[in-house]
Each structure stands twice: as structure tokens, then as C-alpha cells.
Amino acid sequence: MNKKKGNEVTIRSSAAEYLTYVASIGDQPENMEIRYEDENIWLTQKMFASLYDVDVRTVNYHIKKIFEDSELQEDSVIRKFRITAADGKVYDTNHYNLQMIIAVGFKVNSEWAVQFRKWVNTIASSLRMRFVPASDVGMGCF
Incomplete structure (x- = not known):
């Protein structure tokens, strides 16, 4: 698998924008x-x-582990969509939602997963600061 180059990732505010960005650089x-x-x-x-x-087997391993640990429930994060393969045949294929995308992003060990975790933490920090009352900031309430 080709390793993606570059050490800097621009912080994005929407998950769709981030995923599109990472997939295309x-x-x-x-x-x-x-x-x-x-x-x-x-x-x-x-x-x-x-x-x-990462390899598809790595993704599969982490998804199975997430289900075994009851971190997420299969029926709430998997949906089948029809896709047309390169051979022209149509297949019903499992797709996983954003909850699983994030969960796997916190499990895999790659440079891009690290960048993903940094992005999530930056977004979470900005949301935390936005919704914590100013009187609570100095009290360690978050």
C-alpha cells in the first residue's frame, strides 16, 4: 500500500470535509x-x-473487536448498499457509519489515524470551550 506523504494536516470542521481531504492528498x-x-x-x-x-485485514480486526467488546452494536452501525464492482456485477456490501469510522480511527496505528485522532481532539476541545460556562473554566470542571 502506498504511504501518504506529508506531515501536516489542515484542521477541518466537518467530518465529510475531513474524510474527503484525507482520501485525496x-x-x-x-x-x-x-x-x-x-x-x-x-x-x-x-x-x-x-x-x-492500513490493510483491510487490520480494519476487519478492529471492527470485530469493537463488536466483541460491545463498544458499538452491529445493527446500529452497518447498512448494506449496492455497489457495482469493476467486473460490472452488482453486490450488496456492508458500509459502516461515522460512529464506526471514528471508533476504528482510535484503534488503528498509522500516521493518518494519528492525524485523525488529533483532528477529533481539536474539534472536541473547541466544542468543550464553547459550551463550558466561563465561571467553570478555572475550576477544572471539564
């Missing part, structure tokens, strides 16, 4: 069609692997 931009439906983002395991620059 590097020496040879990869096309990744991100499915957005019912106000959610959906990716296949192959898309996860491309996004985080």
Missing part, C-alpha cells in the same frame, strides 16, 4: 466516493483501509 490523489445518506457518512472496509492507510 498525497502524490497520486486517490478517488474515494464517500456515501452520505440519511445524515450519515458510510464507508466500506476497503474505504477505511484507504482512509487510514
